[in-house]
Amino acid sequence: MTRNEKLLKVQEIFRDVLDQPGLCISETFSTTDCPEWDSVATVQIILATEAAFDIRVPMETVAGLHQVSELLDLLP
Amino acid sequence: MTETAGEHFFTRALARARACRTAGDLSGAWRELRFGLDAPVVYSQAATAARFLENTSQAGSPEGWPVRRVALIGADTLTFLRPVVRALAFRDGWWPMFYESPFGTWRQEILEPNSDLRKFQPEITLVLRSWRSIGEINFDPLHLLADELALARCAATGLGFVIWPGYDLPAESGSLSHKINEFNQQLKASLPSEMLWVDLAAAQAGLGLLWEDERLWESVRQHPSPAGTIAVVEVWLALLRARWGKIRKVLVTDLDNVLWGGVVGEDGVEGVRIGPGTPDGLAHLAYQNYLLELKKQGVLLAVCSKNNEADVLEVFSRGKLPLRRNDFTGWMVNWQDKAENIRALSSQLKLGLDSFVFVDDQPAERARVRHALPEVAVPELPDNPAQYVSCLRERRFFETPTLTEEDRGRAAAYHASAQADQLRSSATSLEDFLRGLEMVAESGDFSEAPLDRIEQLLARTNQWNLTTRRHSRAEIVTLMNQPGVLTQGFRLRDRFGDHGLVGLWIARPFGNAEWEIDSWVMSCRVIGRGLEDLMFNALLDAVQRAGAKQLRGLFRPTAKNALVADLLPKFGFSKVKAHSSESEPAFILELSSASPRKHFIQI
Numbered sequence: 001m002t003r004n005e006k007l008l009k010v011q012e013i014f015r016d017v018l019d020q021p022g023l024c025i026s027e028t029f030s031t032t033d034c035p036e037w038d039s040v041a042t043v044q045i046i047l048a049t050e051a052a053f054d055i056r057v058p059m060e061t062v063a064g065l066h067q068v069s070e071l072l073d074l075l076p
Numbered sequence: 077m078t079e080t081a082g083e084h085f086f087t088r089a090l091a092r093a094r095a096c097r098t099a100g101d102l103s104g105a106w107r108e109l110r111f112g113l114d115a116p117v118v119y120s121q122a123a124t125a126a127r128f129l130e131n132t133s134q135a136g137s138p139e140g141w142p143v144r145r146v147a148l149i150g151a152d153t154l155t156f157l158r159p160v161v162r163a164l165a166f167r168d169g170w171w172p173m174f175y176e177s178p179f180g181t182w183r184q185e186i187l188e189p190n191s192d193l194r195k196f197q198p199e200i201t202l203v204l205r206s207w208r209s210i211g212e213i214n215f216d217p218l219h220l221l222a223d224e225l226a227l228a229r230c231a232a233t234g235l236g237f238v239i240w241p242g243y244d245l246p247a248e249s250g251s252l253s254h255k256i257n258e259f260n261q262q263l264k265a266s267l268p269s270e271m272l273w274v275d276l277a278a279a280q281a282g283l284g285l286l287w288e289d290e291r292l293w294e295s296v297r298q299h300p301s302p303a304g305t306i307a308v309v310e311v312w313l314a315l316l317r318a319r320w321g322k323i324r325k326v327l328v329t330d331l332d333n334v335l336w337g338g339v340v341g342e343d344g345v346e347g348v349r350i351g352p353g354t355p356d357g358l359a360h361l362a363y364q365n366y367l368l369e370l371k372k373q374g375v376l377l378a379v380c381s382k383n384n385e386a387d388v389l390e391v392f393s394r395g396k397l398p399l400r401r402n403d404f405t406g407w408m409v410n411w412q413d414k415a416e417n418i419r420a421l422s423s424q425l426k427l428g429l430d431s432f433v434f435v436d437d438q439p440a441e442r443a444r445v446r447h448a449l450p451e452v453a454v455p456e457l458p459d460n461p462a463q464y465v466s467c468l469r470e471r472r473f474f475e476t477p478t479l480t481e482e483d484r485g486r487a488a489a490y491h492a493s494a495q496a497d498q499l500r501s502s503a504t505s506l507e508d509f510l511r512g513l514e515m516v517a518e519s520g521d522f523s524e525a526p527l528d529r530i531e532q533l534l535a536r537t538n539q540w541n542l543t544t545r546r547h548s549r550a551e552i553v554t555l556m557n558q559p560g561v562l563t564q565g566f567r568l569r570d571r572f573g574d575h576g577l578v579g580l581w582i583a584r585p586f587g588n589a590e591w592e593i594d595s596w597v598m599s600c601r602v603i604g605r606g607l608e609d610l611m612f613n614a615l616l617d618a619v620q621r622a623g624a625k626q627l628r629g630l631f632r633p634t635a636k637n638a639l640v641a642d643l644l645p646k647f648g649f650s651k652v653k654a655h656s657s658e659s660e661p662a663f664i665l666e667l668s669s670a671s672p673r674k675h676f677i678q679i
Contacts, residue, residue, distance in 0.1 A: 017120075019127040021094065036127070039296050040159055044120045047302070062295035 006075045009052060010068065017044045030067040037066075045071070085115040085456050090124065097132055106138055106166075111446055113167035115456035116467060119160070119302030126159030129166055137171035146172040147198035147235065149182040151209035153297040160309040161202075168313055168322075172200075186231045199236040202312055207246050207256055208299045215252070217259040221266075228267055237548075238271040239315055244280045244300065247288055270550040272315055279307045307470075314472035321536040321546065324453060324473040325427055327370060328406070328418060330436040331381040331388060333461070335399070336360045340387045350397055359461035364398045366465045371403055375474045376425065378406025380417045380434070385409040414441050415448035426600045428538065428636060433473050435464070476532070510606055510676035513570040517610055517677045522556050522580075525565035529577045533597055538636040540598040540608075542629065542643065547595070555594070560585035562618045566611055568602055568677070578602045579611050583618070589625040596629075603639070609673035612647055620667055627665040647673070 001009075007027065015023045018036050031037045042065050046057050053075050061074060089112025096104035109125060117125070137143050146161065148154040154176050165172050175196040177185045182203075185193035210220065231238055242260035245253045257277075264273045280287045280300070289301035300308065317323060332339040337349030337356040349357035350364070371377055377399075381388065388409050392401045401407075406425060408417035414436070422429050429451040436442055437457055446454045458467055522530055531549045538544070547555065555561050566579040578599040586592035593615070598608055619627055629644045631637075645651070648670055649663035 017124060017127075019124065019131050021098075039153075039155055040123050041127075043156070043292060043296060043298065043302070044123050047120050059291050059295050062291060 001075075003072060006072055007068070010049065010071060010075075013045055013048045013052065014068075017041050017048060025068050027069040027072065028067060032066075042066075049075075086112040086117050086121050086125075088112075089115075090121075090128065093128065102132060103138075105132055107450075110167060110450075111443075113163060114442075114446065114454055116458075116470060117163070117306070119306060122163040122306060123159040125166070126162035129162060133171075142170045144170055144172055145175070145196060145199045145236070147175045147177070147193055147196060147201045148204070149177040149185060149193065149201060150204040151180075151182060152204065152206050152299055153179060154204060156298045156302075156305055157202075157204065157309060160305055161312070164306075164309050164313055168317065183227060186227050186235070194234055197234070197236075200316065201231065201235040201238045203231075203238065203240045204308065206244050206299050207252065208293065210243070210256075215255060217255045217262070221259055221262050224263060225266055228271065232268040232270050237316075237319060239274060239312055240267055240271045241274040241276045241311075244276045244287065244304075247285060270548060272319075274311055274315060276308065276311070279311050280304065283307055310470060310472055314475040318476050319535065319546070321538060322430070323476055323536065324375075324433045325431040326376045326378055326406070326421070326425065326433065327367065327474075328378045328380045328421065328432055328434045329367065330438070330441070331379060331383060331409075333437045334360070334435060334464070335364060335379075336391070336397070337461070340391055341383060345387060345390045345394070348391060356461050359464065361398065363461065363464050366468070368398055368403070370474055373474060373476075376405045376427075377403055378408070378421050378425075379404050380406075380408045380414050380421070380436075382411050382414075383409050413444070415445050418445065418449060418452060426539075426603060433468075435468070437461075507676070513605065513676070515568060515570045515605060515607075515677040517607065517679055518567045519564050519611075519614055519679070522552065522563040522565060525577055525580075527552065530565060530580060533577065533580055533599065534595060537597040537599060538634070539600050539639050540603055541634075541637050542593065542596040542640055543632045544634050544637060545595050545632075555582060555584070558584070560591075560622065561594075562591070562615075562622060564611075564614055564618065566607065566614075568605070568607055570605075575599070575601055579607055581611060581615055583615060583627070585622075586628050589623060590628055591619045591622065591624045591626075592628040593630065606675040606677060608643070609675035610677050610679070613672040613675075616667065616670055616672060625667055627667060627670075629663045629665070630660050631663070632660045 007025070011023070011025050014025050014029075015021055018034065018041060020036075042062070046062055046065065049055070049071060050057055055074065055076065057074060061070060065071060089108050093105045093108040093112065096102075096108055106129075109128060113125060148157055148161070158174055158176060161172055161174075175193060175198060177193055185191040188194070228238075228240055231240070240263075242263055243256050245256055260275070260277065264275075267273050283301075283303055287300050287304040287307075289298065289304075292298040292301065298305075329335055332341075332348075337354065337360050338347055340348050349360065351357050351361045367377055379388075389401065391397070392399075406421040408414075408421060410417070414434075418429070418432060418434060422432065429449050432449075432452045434442070434445050434452050434454045435457065436445075436454075442454045442456065445452055453471075453473060455467060455471055457464060527549060530552060531547075534545070534547050534552070556563060562583045564581055565577050567577050568575045568579070578601060579597065581596040582594040583591045584594050596611070596615075598611070616627070627649075629649055631641060631644060633641065644663040644665075647665070649665045652662050652664050
């Protein structure tokens with residue numbers, strides 16, 4: 001899976017979690033771009049990403065996640 | 077994580093809700109989402125539902141829905157609870173307006189008279205602390221108890237209805253668990269009586285190790301775990317439903333593949349599976365035992381099934397089932413539409429559709445009832461019968477804060493009432509019918525009656541209720557001790573059975589030589605017996621002896637109490653001009669011209 005394909009798959013997760021069907025995200029999309037991306041959304045995004053990619057996100061990333069690229073870096 | 081059928085169910089409903097929203101159909105969007113929440117949801121789904129609701133409700137809450145001001149306070153992060161309360165309250169038909177104390181400030185917020193919490197004037201205050209907040213300090217139970225009781229006493233006024241639970245327990249039992257247990261028991265015994273204590277350790281025990289999520293605690297301070305958060309909110313909402321008299325009272329069950337394994341019409345009377353021998357036989361046995369347990373609590377059981385009645389009766393007559401035909405108060409075994417059958421049960425049992433829970437293994441039957449009768453709760457059952465009971469338990473449909481003697485006797489009283497209905501159709505006149513019942517009433521003021529039942533009658537009676545004032549236990553006690561306030565409870569029995577305490581009124585002084593009817597309620601079990609006439613005579617007698625010249629009554633209309641809209645005029649009260657300050661019309665009865673009413677009940 002290319003990085004762009006991963007981005008598109010992650011974008012689906014963001015659209016669902018943030019309830020914004022038309023949302024487009026980039027690598028640099030971050031919590032400052034989106035006030036709805038709060039701590040509850042972070043937990044949802046991580047749980048959904050873990051299920052979709054069959055991975056386990058480390059504790060430090062859960063605490064510090066605030067930009068899309070940080071999530072993409074973890075994906076196989 | 078693999079998705080269960082329930083999760084797919086929610087996901088599909090959410091997709092339909094989003095499609096409705098895109099098409100501009102907001103009420104359709106809310107309806108579909110609400111159906112989706114009939115399945116057991118996981119944390120992420122509840123949070124997604126909440127975000128959907130907040131994004132679609134910019135124009136306000138759903139029209140006509142009760143809005144309640146809800147404060148969330150406590151020692152830990154509460155942010156994670158809020159979306160779950162939003163989603164599940166929506167499922168229950170109400171809309172919270174939230175206030176959340178900033179992290180670490182809940183003590184000041186309670187103690188300071190001008191805090192943001194107090195300015196918010198909550199109607200409901202939900203408190204949550206966990207062992208996490210005391211696990212890291214050298215914790216002294218007595219010290220913490222003194223601290224919490226001081227807070228609780230201060231929180232008892234101005235914060236609405238307060239739910240103040242015990243602490244949960246750490247996963248490994250040790251001296252900390254032991255100390256917390258001791259603390260919880262002491263707290264339970266000494267909390268102010270106006271607030272509600274609840275045992276979180278019980279909700280926790282149901283989840284086992286899933287109660288905690290070490291990673292989410294360490295990273296974002298989420299505790300309990302996502303699954304635990306859902307369980308806590310289910311406990312709170314069940315208490316609120318009980319508080320508002322919204323407890324479900326009837327379980328309507330399907331038969332084939334629900335009460336037993338297999339289809340009697342196809343597998344034959346011999347072929348249905350129940351009990352040991354087959355795995356699904358055990359699951360259905362567990363379900364029947366759960367129904368028996370509910371029946372003992374006072375929940376009414378009813379059958380609604382498409383079958384040949386003769387087959388069904390034969391299965392019951394073989395005596396291999398824990399449940400007997402007689403355990404069911406309602407019986408609809410026919411080939412009619414199930415929604416129509418449930419509607420008929422509702423009028424037979426004289427209970428509103430919002431008292432019903434419908435259990436059926438067929439998705440199409442569930443969808444039909446959900447659409448036709450949105451007031452009926454239709455849990456989305458898991459595919460595996462072994463999970464039926466836990467699915468129903470998790471929803472806490474029938475939970476009451478206290479279980480009274482009348483609850484346990486309810487099924488018997490309804491059976492008596494059904495027999496009385498038969499007598500009614502055979503008696504030639506209403507008067508003959510009432511005489512034939514051989515009714516005997518007993519009455520006395522509240523100090524002679526069980527307080528649990530008084531509280532419950534006020535909390536639960538919806539139809540025959542003049543003012544629908546839901547006095548809490550503390551308010552009842554206050555009223556009983558107020559000089560001049562008159563109270564009376566009424567028990568009724570007839571030749572078919574004892575109905576228990578089924579009616580009450582409260583009258584309080586209102587100016588010079590005038591008393592006002594604060595509350596007047598009667599259980600729907602005894603509607604149409606003339607008990608209201610006897611209660612009225614007792615009321616006249618009591619206020620006149622207290623020195624009243626006039627009796628004042630109010631009718632406060634609700635969605636359910638149209639039954640008593642004309643009661644006061646019928647009893648000789650005349651309408652007076654409403655004061656500008658009150659919306660309900662007031663009625664006055666001049667006692668000099670009042671006359672007692674005729675009835676057929678012995679005292």
